Amino acid sequence: xxxxxxxxxxxxxxxxxxxxxxxxxxxxxxxxxxxxxxxxxxxxxxxxxxxxxxxxxxxxxxxxxxxxxxxxxxxxxxxxxxxxxxxxxxxxxxxxxxxxxxxxxxxxxxxxxxxxxxxxxxxxxxxxxxxxxxxxxxxxxxxxxxxxxxxxxxxxxxxxxxxxxxxxxxxxxxxxxxxxxxxxxxxxxxxxxxxxxxxxxxxxxxxxxxxxxxxxxxxxxxxxxxxxxxxxxxxxxxxxxxxxxxxxxxxxxxxxxxxxxxxxxxxxxxxxxxxxxxxxxxxxxxxxxxxxxxxxxxxxxxxxxxxxxxxxxxxxxxxxxxxxxxxxxxxxxxxxx
Ligand code: EPU
Numbered sequence: 001x002x003x004x005x006x007x008x009x010x011x012x013x014x015x016x017x018x019x020x021x022x023x024x025x026x027x028x029x030x031x032x033x034x035x036x037x038x039x040x041x042x043x044x045x046x047x048x049x050x051x052x053x054x055x056x057x058x059x060x061x062x063x064x065x066x067x068x069x070x071x072x073x074x075x076x077x078x079x080x081x082x083x084x085x086x087x088x089x090x091x092x093x094x095x096x097x098x099x100x101x102x103x104x105x106x107x108x109x110x111x112x113x114x115x116x117x118x119x120x121x122x123x124x125x126x127x128x129x130x131x132x133x134x135x136x137x138x139x140x141x142x143x144x145x146x147x148x149x150x151x152x153x154x155x156x157x158x159x160x161x162x163x164x165x166x167x168x169x170x171x172x173x174x175x176x177x178x179x180x181x182x183x184x185x186x187x188x189x190x191x192x193x194x195x196x197x198x199x200x201x202x203x204x205x206x207x208x209x210x211x212x213x214x215x216x217x218x219x220x221x222x223x224x225x226x227x228x229x230x231x232x233x234x235x236x237x238x239x240x241x242x243x244x245x246x247x248x249x250x251x252x253x254x255x256x257x258x259x260x261x262x263x264x265x266x267x268x269x270x271x272x273x274x275x276x277x278x279x280x281x282x283x284x285x286x287x288x289x290x291x292x293x294x295x296x297x298x299x300x301x302x303x304x305x306x307x308x309x310x311x312x313x314x315x316x317x318x319x320x321x322x323x324x325x326x327x328x329x330x331x332x333x334x335x336x337x
Contacts, residue, residue, distance in 0.1 A: 001025060001032050003063075012066065013051035014114050016233030017308045021046070021064040028089070029069050030177050034147055036065060037175075042144045046337075047175055049088065050115035053123060053235055054335045055315075057308035067118055069177065072098060080187065083137060085180045088118025092125070099181075100215045105188030106135040106181065108211040109197075112222045114229055114236065118176040122166045123333070124159040128218055129194040133159035135181045141166075141174035150174065161270075162240055162333055190214060196221050225295040233302030234293065238315060239273040239330040241298075252326060273322075273330050274298035280321040290314040312336060 007024040010016055027033045037045075046062040068089035076083040082104060086095050092115050096107045109130035113120075121139055125132050138153050158165040166174060188211055192198050200217035201209050209217070227234050241262075249269040252259055256279065262270045277283065277297035284294040289306035292314070293299040300311055300318075319330050 001027070001036070007064075009048075009051070009056060009060070009064070012048060012064075013054055013056055013235075014229035014233060015055055015235050015302050015308070015311065016229070016304075017056045017302065017306075017311075019056045019308065020059045022059070022061050023063040024066065025063060026066045026068050030142070030149075033065070033067070033069070033142060033175065033177065037142065037144060037147055042172075045144070049119035050092065052113075052115035052229070053119065053333070054337060055235060055308050055311055055332075056337050057312050058337070060337070065175075067116070067175065067177075075180065077185070080185055082183050082185055083180055084183055085178055086117050087178050088116060088176055090117045091115075092117055092120055096215065099183055100211050103185065103211075104183035105185075105190070105211040106183040108215040109191055109194075109218055111215040111218045112226075117179055121157060121159075121164055121176060121179060123162045124157075124164050126162070128197055128221075129191045131159070131161075133157070135183060137180040137182050139176050139179040141176045143174055144172070149177075161243075192217075226299060227293055227295075227301055232293075233304075233306075234299050235334045237273070237298045237333050238300040239277075239298060239318075240333045241270050241273050242276075242328050242330060243268050243270050244328060245269075248327070271328070272298070276322045276326055276328060276330070277318055280318070280325045282318055282321060285314075287314055287317075292318065308336075 004024045007021050008018055009021055010018040025036055040063055044062055046060050046064045048064050048066045069087040070089050071087040073085050074082055075085050093112050095117055096111045099107050109128040113125050120132050136154055138151055140151055142149055190209055197217050200221050206213045243264055246267050246269050249261060260272050260275055264270050274297045282292045283297040285292045288310060289303040290310040291301045291303055293301050300315060322328055322330050
């Protein structure tokens with residue numbers, strides 16, 4: 001558990017932003033985490049997981065705790081279902097592939113999402129009709145100040161669209177150390193209603209897909225339009241898809257007939273931010289090394305040496321254009337520091 005000083009975080013955030021951490025400590029176990037938390041005041045630490053949902057705009061003048069505890073274990077198993085516990089520092093996609101390769105179902109639609117397992121519940125990661133909350137059982141977390149260990153059950157987490165208690169009421173209070181999922185061993189609940197999955201599976205000539213085939217389809221779709229952070233820095237969707245009043249949507253629809261939407265409830269509709277950005281003329285737009293991705297306008301990218309501030313400036317420009325054209329405010333999905 002060595003401490004390093006003035007370490008570049010370029011390889012620890014998927015945007016590939018080159019800022020420095022005043023001090024950096026890698027944590028490999030819950031005991032190590034407790035030990036370190038005892039030494040610092042809460043405001044002196046910065047918790048880092050996979051670094052896949054953040055934009056760093058300046059050096060971190062704090063002690064960065066890199067949560068890297070590993071391990072996957074089967075807690076309970078019957079004919080139909082298993083409870084799997086996974087430690088926070090595991091890479092999310094590698095964990096998903098472990099489940100798929102071992103015959104478990106439930107996480108296959110969430111393949112190839114960057115980040116670590118421990119931060120996945122914070123924003124209730126989701127893709128292709130499935131969200132983390134659908135298989136989540138509980139997570140363990142440590143209070144940053146009191147060091148109390150708490151078990152959070154599904155209902156305690158208040159999951160919503162890219163939302164949880166860890167992002168709202170309990171923001172910055174707990175560090176998640178492990179997560180439990182309930183996965184199927186047979187009779188898998190295959191979710192292919194999301195249009196792109198169906199067409200990808202038929203391209204693959206798969207008639208009766210299992211978790212493995214669905215994961216393959218999801219990987220193919222994501223690879224075809226989302227940039228690989230190892231090649232082009234990015235944090236996935238930079239903005240949330242905005243939810244707007246149905247009346248406002250009707251007005252927009254009368255002008256833009258092909259605007260896509262998902263019904264939320266009687267009075268609200270979700271509109272894809274990527275569509276709004278594209279139709280504001282910004283898909284593929286670039287300012288220096290900061291850009292709007294060519295194939296998916298919801299993703300902002302770092303072509304190499306953009307600073308966090310460059311990306312932030314671009315995001316403000318995108319928000320301004322979308323507001324001017326559609327009267328809709330886009331909210332960042334990534335955390336900006
Ligand atoms: N669209 C455009 N232009 C674009 C991008 C999208 O017109 O440049 C349109 C598409 O044609 C489609 C609609 O917008 O009609 C939705 O696009 P897509 O299916 O790609 O999904 P999304 O709403 O852009 C969301 C998630 C993604 C997730 C996909 C698939 C959010 C903020 N993003 O994107 O999550 O992979 O659905 O389920 O909810 C992430 O959070 O990092 C992420 C990648």
